[in-house]
Amino acid sequence: MGAAADDPRRIAAGLTALAEWSAGLAWADIPDAIRRRAAVVLADDLAAIVAARGEPELMALHDGMARSSGTPEATVFNARGQRLDRYSAATANGSAADWCELDEGYRRVICHAGLYCVPALLAEAEATGASAEDMLRALAIGYETAGRVARAFTWSTLTLHPHGSLAAVGAAATVAALRRLPPETVAAAIGSAATMVVPGPFNHTVQGALVRNVWPGVGAWAGLRAVDWAEIGITGRPESLHDVYGAAFAGDCHPGELTDELGGSWALADGYHKLHACCQYAHSAVEAMLAALPKVPGGAAGIRGIHIDTHWRGRKLDNARPATTLASKFSMQHILASTAVHGHAGAEAFHASTLDDPKVAALREAVSIGAFEPEPAWPNDRPARVVVETADGSRVTEECLSARGGPDRPFAPEEIRAKIVGIVEAPYPRMAPALMRLLDLDPAMLAAPWDRSVREMTA
Known part of the structure; x- marks a missing residue:
């Protein structure tokens, strides 16, 4: 056969x-x-x-x-x-x-x-x-x-x-x-x-x-x-x-x-791991946008247009008018526009209120998408090049070949711990210390029944 x-x-x-x-x-x-x-x-x-x-x-x-x-x-x-x-x-x-x-x-x-x-x-x-x-x-x-x-x-x-x-x-x-x-x-x-x-x-x-x-x-x-x-x-x-x-x-x-x-x-x-609350295919675009933003006079208000050259998967994220928060996280236009307006791509940049935010909506319409060619080999196979056209007619260009978070550019352990603590400490004050013990492979934590640990974490 x-x-x-x-x-x-x-x-x-x-x-x-x-x-x-x-x-x-x-x-x-x-x-x-x-x-x-x-x-x-x-x-x-x-x-x-x-x-x-x-x-x-x-x-x-x-x-x-x-x-x-x-x-x-x-x-x-x-x-x-x-x-x-x-x-x-x-x-x-x-x-x-x-x-x-x-x-x-x-x-x-x-x-x-x-x-x-x-x-x-x-x-x-x-x-x-x-x-x-x-x-x-x-x-x-x-x-x-x-x-x-x-x-x-x-x-x-x-x-x-x-x-x-x-x-x-x-x-x-x-x-x-x-x-x-x-x-x-x-x-x-x-x-x-x-x-x-x-x-x-x-x-x-x-x-x-x-x-x-x-x-x-x-x-x-x-x-x-x-x-x-x-x-x-x-x-x-x-x-x-x-x-x-x-x-x-x-x-x-x-x-x-x-x-x-x-x-x-x-x-x-x-x-x-992810610190940006959107599709990972756009993380290199987010990093390039964040690198360009400080060089734009007036910040987001000084942006006339944004062009993104990216890999083939990233080009699939093409939706200038996302109707839901999920769509916004998979819209290259929204991701770049909201990152520029908010100065980050955290959860707030994809809140439901951002869908109708006039500043974000205007910038979404100013985003164009092209191909990053030739596409590099793994692990740089998800690259992005952002070109920001400013109000005075100048251009700012930044490039990211591979976003942080993967095995080639890992986050420091304290960055992931800070993310976890930042999410859980308000709703579950006892969860953060317990999870830090888990990350340390604390023998007592590893030996304890999980149901008991959950009761302690969620009390």
């Missing part, structure tokens, strides 16, 4: 090997640097969940979930004291985690692996009393699995959004690891989860369809259920991963990615 014809078998064999590796992985087998990365991802994504607590549509979603929830067993991190059954809590927190665009991502492919693991992990760990150490081990496994599946199937265009197509797989791998299931059940759960994904269109982000924000929540629910059902024999096929991503979604197949350098090269090492 040719390589393409053999892909389903090779994918099934790769998933089996990946499941055997994960089922046999002990905490002691995980390098210290990866343990610490897992702690950062858990704390950072938990903060991203908390950050969305005041979004009106999300509050309504949480209240709706509460009306249909079963016995309370896990916390919804919205500072309103809600506790739901683990499936409802995972859905609620998963829908919050990407709302503000502050969650962590995986740099090598289009994937937010932490987002696909953490909501289900938080709910399952609190419901079962698992320790923080058990959680970090499961997160390292789930992140590795989600990252490898994302690399095993790729697309040349931005058609599928990974929040829909990968979240259930990450959730299933993480929960199976937390439950310490045998490898055959792990593989079955992951394969089943792949058949329960959402084929979310990428253009829903640019057009601002808020249903996109709930895809990770739906994936968290589906991943949990896939594990439940695999334990009682309700599963897909060994080839289910290929049936979905290779056959149904027509992805290019790379079976070796499931096992190459397994245990030697860790997906967690290739994650990135």
Whole structure:
């Protein structure tokens, strides 16, 4: 058989090997640097969940979930004291985690692996009393699995959004690891989860369809259920991963990615973090804009026009009149205009009030988008060049080849800690100190049952 014809078998064999590796992985087998990365991802994504607590549509979603929830067993991190059954809590927190665009991502492919693991992990760990150490081990496994599946199937265009197509797989791998299931059940759960994904269109982000924000929540629910059902024999096929991503979604197949350098090269090492509350494809544009702004006489008021040359993914963010806060975070015009007006690209730059702000709206119309050519190789494959035309007719040009936050230009640890503390300390005064202990891998914190830690953090 040719390589393409053999892909389903090779994918099934790769998933089996990946499941055997994960089922046999002990905490002691995980390098210290990866343990610490897992702690950062858990704390950072938990903060991203908390950050969305005041979004009106999300509050309504949480209240709706509460009306249909079963016995309370896990916390919804919205500072309103809600506790739901683990499936409802995972859905609620998963829908919050990407709302503000502050969650962590995986740099090598289009994937937010932490987002696909953490909501289900938080709910399952609190419901079962698992320790923080058990959680970090499961997160390292789930992140590795989600990252490898994302690399095993790729697309040349931005058609599928990974929040829909990968979240259930990450959730299933993480929960199976937390439950310490045998490898055959792990593989079955992951394969089943792949058949329960959402084929979310990428253009829903640019057009601002808020249903996109709930895809990770739906994936968290589906991943949990896939594990439940695999334990009682309700599963897909060994080839289910290929049936979905290779056959149904027509992805290019790379079976070796499931096992190459397994245990030697860790997906967690290739994650990135965000301080700018918008699509990562525009972060280099934000940094170039922030570098140009001090050189513009009069600041934003002195700007007559903005031209951005950027990579092909960044050029997809073309929407001069975003209708929702989600659309604003995926609008290159709004991102540049609001960054200029506010002097930053934090959450306030994408508040609902900015959609109709006359200063921002006027600048949005003054933005033009072109191609950055030739596009550099990875990790500089998401570059931006901003040219600001000033009121006096002069031009200011700034360039950023790779935004900060990824493995090539990481934030200092204190910068991520400051972000986390800045988000959680007001709604949850006791959460920040606890998360700092988690980031330090404090032995007492790691050994404590997570449900007890949550009660202390949210008291």
